[in-house]
Amino acid sequence: MSRSALEGLRVVECGELVSAAYATKLLADLGAEVIKVESPSGDAARRRGPYPGGVVDPESSGLYHYLNTNKRSVALDGASASGRAALAALARHADLLVHNLAPRDMAAHGLDYDALAADNPRLVLTSITPFGLDGPRRDWEATDLTLWNAGGIAYLNGGGPEAEDLPPLKPFGQQAAFQGGVNGAIASLGALRARQRSGRGQHVVVSIQQALAAILELTFEYWPYQGLIASRLGRKPIQPLDFLECRDGWVFICCVEEHQWHEFVRMIGEPEWAGIELFADRLSRGANWDALKIFLQEWASEQSVLEVYHAAQQRRIPFAPVSTMGDLLASDHLKARGFFATLDVPGARVAVPGAPYKFSTTPWAIRRPAPRLGQHTDEVLREVGVDA
Amino acid sequence: MTLPLEGVRVADFTWVWAGPHCTLQLTHLGAEVIRVESASRTCVTRLLPPFADAQPGRNRSGYFNQYNQGKLSLALDLKHPEALAVARDLVVQCDIVCENFAAGVMTRMGLGYDVLRQQRPGLIMIALSGYGATGPESQFVSYGPAQVPLSGLSSLTGYADWPPMHVGISYGDPNGGAHGAVAVLAALLHRDATGEGQYIDLSQWETSIAVLGEGVLEQSLTGAQPARCGNRDPHMAPHGVFRCAGEQRWAAIAARDDADWRRLAALIDPTLVTDARFATLENRKANEDALETVVTSWTQTQAADAVVERLQAARIPASVAMSNKDLSEDPQLAASEFFVHHEHPEVGARLHLGIPWTMSDTPCHVRSAAPCLGQHTDDVLSRVLGYDAPHIAALHAAGVLA
Numbered sequence: 119m120s121r122s123a124l125e126g127l128r129v130v131e132c133g134e135l136v137s138a139a140y141a142t143k144l145l146a147d148l149g150a151e152v153i154k155v156e157s158p159s160g161d162a163a164r165r166r167g168p169y170p171g172g173v174v175d176p177e178s179s180g181l182y183h184y185l186n187t188n189k190r191s192v193a194l195d196g197a198s199a200s201g202r203a204a205l206a207a208l209a210r211h212a213d214l215l216v217h218n219l220a221p222r223d224m225a226a227h228g229l230d231y232d233a234l235a236a237d238n239p240r241l242v243l244t245s246i247t248p249f250g251l252d253g254p255r256r257d258w259e260a261t262d263l264t265l266w267n268a269g270g271i272a273y274l275n276g277g278g279p280e281a282e283d284l285p286p287l288k289p290f291g292q293q294a295a296f297q298g299g300v301n302g303a304i305a306s307l308g309a310l311r312a313r314q315r316s317g318r319g320q321h322v323v324v325s326i327q328q329a330l331a332a333i334l335e336l337t338f339e340y341w342p343y344q345g346l347i348a349s350r351l352g353r354k355p356i357q358p359l360d361f362l363e364c365r366d367g368w369v370f371i372c373c374v375e376e377h378q379w380h381e382f383v384r385m386i387g388e389p390e391w392a393g394i395e396l397f398a399d400r401l402s403r404g405a406n407w408d409a410l411k412i413f414l415q416e417w418a419s420e421q422s423v424l425e426v427y428h429a430a431q432q433r434r435i436p437f438a439p440v441s442t443m444g445d446l447l448a449s450d451h452l453k454a455r456g457f458f459a460t461l462d463v464p465g466a467r468v469a470v471p472g473a474p475y476k477f478s479t480t481p482w483a484i485r486r487p488a489p490r491l492g493q494h495t496d497e498v499l500r501e502v503g504v505d506a
Numbered sequence: 507m508t509l510p511l512e513g514v515r516v517a518d519f520t521w522v523w524a525g526p527h528c529t530l531q532l533t534h535l536g537a538e539v540i541r542v543e544s545a546s547r548t549c550v551t552r553l554l555p556p557f558a559d560a561q562p563g564r565n566r567s568g569y570f571n572q573y574n575q576g577k578l579s580l581a582l583d584l585k586h587p588e589a590l591a592v593a594r595d596l597v598v599q600c601d602i603v604c605e606n607f608a609a610g611v612m613t614r615m616g617l618g619y620d621v622l623r624q625q626r627p628g629l630i631m632i633a634l635s636g637y638g639a640t641g642p643e644s645q646f647v648s649y650g651p652a653q654v655p656l657s658g659l660s661s662l663t664g665y666a667d668w669p670p671m672h673v674g675i676s677y678g679d680p681n682g683g684a685h686g687a688v689a690v691l692a693a694l695l696h697r698d699a700t701g702e703g704q705y706i707d708l709s710q711w712e713t714s715i716a717v718l719g720e721g722v723l724e725q726s727l728t729g730a731q732p733a734r735c736g737n738r739d740p741h742m743a744p745h746g747v748f749r750c751a752g753e754q755r756w757a758a759i760a761a762r763d764d765a766d767w768r769r770l771a772a773l774i775d776p777t778l779v780t781d782a783r784f785a786t787l788e789n790r791k792a793n794e795d796a797l798e799t800v801v802t803s804w805t806q807t808q809a810a811d812a813v814v815e816r817l818q819a820a821r822i823p824a825s826v827a828m829s830n831k832d833l834s835e836d837p838q839l840a841a842s843e844f845f846v847h848h849e850h851p852e853v854g855a856r857l858h859l860g861i862p863w864t865m866s867d868t869p870c871h872v873r874s875a876a877p878c879l880g881q882h883t884d885d886v887l888s889r890v891l892g893y894d895a896p897h898i899a900a901l902h903a904a905g906v907l908a
Binding site for chain 1: 511527554557558559560568569571612632638643647648649652653656657661664665673674678686689696697704706707713716720727734737742746749758760776822823829831837838841842856858860862863867868870
């Protein structure tokens with residue numbers, strides 16, 4: 119029987135929606151015992167869906183079920199005296215408490231680090247926040263959309279030089295919150311390791327704005343290094359690196375290195391237009407992309423996505439399909455790796471993203487599905503000595 | 507105060523962005539990270555702009571210098587026959603090996619996990635690759651920009667009547683790297699408890715799908731994937747990025763519920779508060795084009811900062827769509843000590859971005875600028891590997907350390 123990597127780690131989560139819940143999901147799926155504390159009305163993720171067959175039911179929200187595998191649920195009113203007392207008891211017995219309450223609401227819910235540490239000096243408290251707990255904007259209101267803009271990534275996307283009227287664009291889903299969650303997991307595990315030597319817990323604070331600014335690739339440094347503003351409106355200097363529509367979907371073509379371009383030209387039978395001087399090297403292919411794209415699109419519209427993808431990859435050209443969700447679920451590669459896991463949601467058995475990494479000794483595993491609201495309230499409160 | 511990973515040493519065989527982003531997190535936590543580099547296979551990011559003052563040079567790239575802060579650089583030409591012994595000597599002195607070569611390359615070089623674990627019991631090794639170490643496509647070539655469409659994110663991002671879109675960065679790289687750091691840290695805690703090391707196989711494709719849970723679940727639960735809807739959201743309206751006065755100035759605005767909308771409407775035009783077209787979420791979604799026209803007519807005559815200040819005063823989520831220049835001047839980031847200004851031997855003190863979290867008891871800081879290629883070769887060989895001066899000189903003379 120293999121042990122889990124984080125076996126014995128006791129975690130309390132006060133999470134709404136994604137960031138704190140994803141941080142503790144990462145830990146729970148590696149073996150930590152996570153107790154999810156929900157308000158009597160439940161985590162807002164229960165009200166986001168998607169739902170089986172589209173029928174709204176807070177016990178079957180897909181986002182909630184995905185984010186809360188391997189956790190137990192305790193329902194309590196964190197703003198009431200008895201709720202605060204119960205939360206304090208949970209914190210006394212925990213190694214780590216992760217929350218994403220708004221900074222201004224922390225004190226009212228008893229999430230005061232000094233008070234919690236007085237009772238349990240070994241506790242690590244991790245606050246995943248929009249902007250941190252210092253600075254003029256610590257109490258600014260935020261959502262995923264506004265944070266993606268505050269972190270600077272939206273400004274880099276949303277139409278090119280031909281589409282100046284399109285605004286900066288967020289990606290699908292709640293990516294700002296997912297990044298807050300991953301950073302919360304990294305910093306929490308770091309603080310737990312520091313505790314092995316110091317014997318003390320500490321207060322960890324994640325700023326989602328900073329977590330996003332920290333992944334701006336090469337764009338941020340254009341300002342301090344060259345005095346240039348990076349935006350979505352610049353032309354790509356080298357091509358092809360773009361989307362083309364095939365007869366059965368979209369493909370992303372990527373052959374910016376000269377040897378990749380020549381391989382690609384051979385792959386498509388060396389058409390005459392490929393020899394036109396306008397397309398002689400990658401800079402001229404970039405400068406004349408509007409023209410080149412017309413030829414390439416004409417070629418692509420006769421092709422099938424997977425045939426193009428596999429033919430290119432056989433020649434070491436890094437094309438990719440523009441995968442739909444259905445394509446992912448049907449992928450032979452992902453199937454062979456056993457990537458998707460199965461989860462029972464009330465009214466449905468569904469495929470969900472599985473292990474994000476494969477451990478040779480301490481495997482990632484879903485040991486129990488996400489809990490019903492308050493499913494473990496009595497059991498957990500008894501464990502920490504509170505009369506429910 | 508002892509940092510979380512103080513005393514932990516990492517042999518970093520990664521390059522480009524995903525792997526270096528993983529080891530950057532370990533560096534932030536206090537690990538000694540030694541990047542194994544070579545002029546015969548220079549890291550792609552050393553060759554990409556922006557270059558300090560627009561003068562190219564392998565130590566002058568802002569891209570490399572951002573994601574390799576605080577690390578050491580050991581120049582070692584792994585194609586040289588004498589390099590393998592040096593690499594193995596390095597691994598023996600390390601707790602963690604990170605690599606993001608194509609699947610199988612480390613093994614072919616004689617640096618596979620099965621060999622290394624014999625020499626260094628308890629070793630933790632992570633391979634970050636585009637497709638993972640197994641499966642029929644494990645040998646496929648992976649480029650950062652192609653990972654976004656491959657992951658499924660492009661098919662969900664953009665507008666219903668437009669082609670699929672990118673997201674502006676090679677998102678699969680930092681997302682994979684950060685997930686890799688979570689995995690390494692969990693494996694380290696396990697080793698601390700049991701003495702057992704392990705091998706971690708991370709596929710960037712899979713870590714990218716892990717953050718698309720809602721998309722996969724909608725397909726699984728309803729048989730269709732979410733339609734592309736730009737900046738809109740099924741549960742909030744208005745929810746968009748609106749044009750403000752000035753050249754390419756925009757403000758993101760999100761009304762989470764009816765109360766947010768009423769406060770927003772009061773600021774735009776009090777008569778809107780009772781406008782039935784916008785009274786409920788359902789009505790605002792049904793009339794979203796008109797709603798966005800109303801909001802834009804209000805924002806486009808004002809400066810983006812003024813719009814955002816006004817909305818935040820009314821407790822409505824809003825932000826300027828920040829450019830790199832805006833971020834460098836952002837008072838919030840400055841107040842939280844996120845900015846780093848270390849002196850670098852070739853480019854001087856440039857503004858870099860630091861650590862996105864703080865710790866009260868073991869404060870983590872970026873400890874130095876990114877290294878020049880090979881800057882710490884002699885230091886690592888003598889201090890860490892215990893080589894004497896003649897040995898190091900012989901390796902230099904043989905061209906191993908280039």
